[in-house]
Amino acid sequence: xxxxxxxxxxxxxxxxxxxxxxxxxxxxxxxxxxxxxxxxxxxxxxxxxxxxxxxxxxxxxxxxxxxxxxxxxxxxxxxxxxxxxxxxxxxxxxxxxxxxxxxxxxxxxxxxxxxxxxxxxxxxxxxxxxxxxxxxxxxxxxxxxxxxxxxxxxxxxxxxxxxxxxxxxxxxxxxxxxxxxxxxxxxxxxxxxxxxxxxxxxxxxxxxxxxxxxxxxxxxxxxxxxxxxxxxxxxxxxxxxxxxxxxxxxxxxxxxxxxxxxxxxxxxxxxxxxxxxxxxxxxxxxxxxxxxxxxxxxxxxxxxxxxxxxxxxxxxxxxxxxxxxxxxxxxxxxxxxxxxxxxxxxxxxxxxxxxxxxxxxxxxxxxxxxxxxxxxxxxxxxxxxxx
Amino acid sequence: xxxxxxxxxxxxxxxxxxxxxxxxxxxxxxxxxxxxxxxxxxxxxxxxxxxxxxxxxxxxxxxxxxxxxxxxxxxxxxxxxxxxxxxxxxxxxxxxxxxxxxxxxxxxxxxxxxxxxxxxxxxxxxxxxxxxxxxxxxxxxxxxxxxxxxxxxxxxxxxxxxxxxxxxxxxxxxxxxxxxxxxxxxxxxxxxxxxxxxxxxxxxxxxxxxxxxxxxxxxxxxxxxxxxxxxxxxxxxxxxxxxxxxxxxxxxxxxxxxxxxxxxxxxxxxxxxxxxxxxxxxxxxxxxxxxxxxxxxxxxxxxxxxxxxxxxxxxxxxxxxxxxxxxxxxxxxxxxxxxxxxxxxxxxxxxxxxxxxxxxxxxxxxxxxxxxxxxxxxxxxxxxxxxxxxxxxxxxxxxxxxxx
Numbered sequence: 001x002x003x004x005x006x007x008x009x010x011x012x013x014x015x016x017x018x019x020x021x022x023x024x025x026x027x028x029x030x031x032x033x034x035x036x037x038x039x040x041x042x043x044x045x046x047x048x049x050x051x052x053x054x055x056x057x058x059x060x061x062x063x064x065x066x067x068x069x070x071x072x073x074x075x076x077x078x079x080x081x082x083x084x085x086x087x088x089x090x091x092x093x094x095x096x097x098x099x100x101x102x103x104x105x106x107x108x109x110x111x112x113x114x115x116x117x118x119x120x121x122x123x124x125x126x127x128x129x130x131x132x133x134x135x136x137x138x139x140x141x142x143x144x145x146x147x148x149x150x151x152x153x154x155x156x157x158x159x160x161x162x163x164x165x166x167x168x169x170x171x172x173x174x175x176x177x178x179x180x181x182x183x184x185x186x187x188x189x190x191x192x193x194x195x196x197x198x199x200x201x202x203x204x205x206x207x208x209x210x211x212x213x214x215x216x217x218x219x220x221x222x223x224x225x226x227x228x229x230x231x232x233x234x235x236x237x238x239x240x241x242x243x244x245x246x247x248x249x250x251x252x253x254x255x256x257x258x259x260x261x262x263x264x265x266x267x268x269x270x271x272x273x274x275x276x277x278x279x280x281x282x283x284x285x286x287x288x289x290x291x292x293x294x295x296x297x298x299x300x301x302x303x304x305x306x307x308x309x310x311x312x313x314x315x316x317x318x319x320x321x322x323x324x325x326x327x328x329x330x331x332x333x334x335x336x337x338x339x340x341x342x343x344x345x346x347x348x349x350x351x352x353x354x355x356x357x358x359x360x361x362x363x364x365x366x367x368x369x370x371x372x373x374x375x376x377x378x379x380x381x382x383x384x385x386x387x
Numbered sequence: 388x389x390x391x392x393x394x395x396x397x398x399x400x401x402x403x404x405x406x407x408x409x410x411x412x413x414x415x416x417x418x419x420x421x422x423x424x425x426x427x428x429x430x431x432x433x434x435x436x437x438x439x440x441x442x443x444x445x446x447x448x449x450x451x452x453x454x455x456x457x458x459x460x461x462x463x464x465x466x467x468x469x470x471x472x473x474x475x476x477x478x479x480x481x482x483x484x485x486x487x488x489x490x491x492x493x494x495x496x497x498x499x500x501x502x503x504x505x506x507x508x509x510x511x512x513x514x515x516x517x518x519x520x521x522x523x524x525x526x527x528x529x530x531x532x533x534x535x536x537x538x539x540x541x542x543x544x545x546x547x548x549x550x551x552x553x554x555x556x557x558x559x560x561x562x563x564x565x566x567x568x569x570x571x572x573x574x575x576x577x578x579x580x581x582x583x584x585x586x587x588x589x590x591x592x593x594x595x596x597x598x599x600x601x602x603x604x605x606x607x608x609x610x611x612x613x614x615x616x617x618x619x620x621x622x623x624x625x626x627x628x629x630x631x632x633x634x635x636x637x638x639x640x641x642x643x644x645x646x647x648x649x650x651x652x653x654x655x656x657x658x659x660x661x662x663x664x665x666x667x668x669x670x671x672x673x674x675x676x677x678x679x680x681x682x683x684x685x686x687x688x689x690x691x692x693x694x695x696x697x698x699x700x701x702x703x704x705x706x707x708x709x710x711x712x713x714x715x716x717x718x719x720x721x722x723x724x725x726x727x728x729x730x731x732x733x734x735x736x737x738x739x740x741x742x743x744x745x746x747x748x749x750x751x752x753x754x755x756x757x758x759x760x761x762x763x764x765x766x767x768x769x770x771x772x773x774x775x776x777x778x779x780x781x782x783x784x785x786x787x788x789x790x791x
Contacts, residue, residue, distance in 0.1 A: 004429060012422040020416050027404035027597060036400050038708035039393055070460030073619040073629035101619030101628055108618055205416060207599050207632030223467045224500055225493030235463035238599025311427045320428030
């Protein structure tokens, strides 16, 4: 694959070499099943326990509050369906910006007698706490609010949203998949009952995540058979991935300040470039510009330029971006989140997402701004040709 | 060649990842890290290509179409998805399911969960040799039986069920047939173009692939439907959402490719080693094989050593890594429910060892194991008052044991 600048870190991140190195032995000498009683099994068990402590320390919880899953999607499903299974059908609140892996399991509850309470977004992509306060009320049993939005990067006021939902009696969850590794994570500070993590968003391997569970949370397991994870999630532990997850957490905690500073610098450089003399004529609209955002994300659109087309042109120029959620990057429909923010559908269709990462540089950002100039000139030229 | 301790004879609990598989995986942890769902750049396209190549390799081992392979996080998840997914989808046909008492916990616990939500399950006893009693099965099948789940190869005793015959009966009854094949891949030939199986659970870590990745085969002709259990971005045609872990999938694909190419010769070598082990162990008195010897994979030997206390035996043979009872439940001191289902007494079940041989097992390791067992079993029996009584001709069943 030719040299390419990767600006799609919210979709996934490369695995840190230290993480890979930590994982490798668990595919060979230490490959035993942690449930086996013999020495080799015990060694694997110890590695899982140590990693669990690392993940717990990263989020400020006890190891017993960490339930390993196969990733963020599963953690979200485990909360939604697992918590609902322990409750009488009632109402569940969720924002209009939730990821599909919260929205769809929530929708599956409707068939079982649940009602969904959609909480809207303001024009900057912030979940409307006032709307939640007004509509929460009797029968609110569950709530889930994304901590930092994967498309816009907007950081949500989880403690306050959680407070409102809890006072109405609900059990509250936050999808912190994009938050972890970019902002300091303290479970108790967020005031929630459950929180989802995914390793591959912060330089850990794909295929492993966790649901962090508060002490008062009651869940029914969704994957049964063998009693693993305190009966909350059965299945032979993916030891190498768990070990990698632990190391990724330690590295992320250690590098958080430096990473955040670096990413903020690059993000702001990009924004300044979009608004500067070279590119201001494009009239780029940055979504959520006035809200507090993750240090690495710039979600924007250029009026009159088709998003998917620009994306491919930028790819040809050597830049890998995202268009909203990777999970649905085959879709050409405008992002429901942007529509929920009141963004014009045509503009929403032009949305591109730059999500920066540890290895990105100022030179790359500058080269990107140049490429954007070239590509948009080219595309505008095409648009001007009559058909 | 010097031996490495402990000698690993627990391949049915898990297998080391074949070095060739690790080599195939590592690039997808490093440079080739794209999210396979990313449509907009080569990082994603490269990852997607790798996923599809692996899918084809998994399909090829079992005689399926790649479109029939749904990636999951392992056989436990596949079992949950198959059984719950089919039971709920076909609930209007009926809410009765059938299985065998010797199934893995991943199947049994899932079925118990279904019972809690209004389904009815028949748990059949196996025959003494561990095989399904076909007459009992025919009698249990009802018009409202929607799903049957029977594992291809049993994890504890290695017996091979007659899935062809079972499947034919299910077809005739309009019942969905699920098979947990976690212990079967690379050990027995599987051709789903010919076998009447509708759903099949697969996992990598029993076939020299990594832990944490598996698949569910879902038949397309005739089309089998399922209610998805994991909702979200719509991956795997809606059957199972969640970012695909490229490196894991590549690992499973490579492991299954190697299995397809090498299982013929490999299994013959393994059969010779297993038979050698059995020949060595069966020279001892009061040693019982659990499960049919003929209808059994060449890798497995499950033996009970009478008049030897189980825990003491396991402690005495620490030089070899083996199992007594299924790995997933070996934390508890309960006797294996599989052996109990075969009719073994608690004592005999407790004094059982599962030896499972694999790709890297050597003749030297087998010979060491035979010598070790002969020495330790002999010693433990010497110390056993029960053994002394048996040797002097007393029938233990006739003894009135006094309580203190």
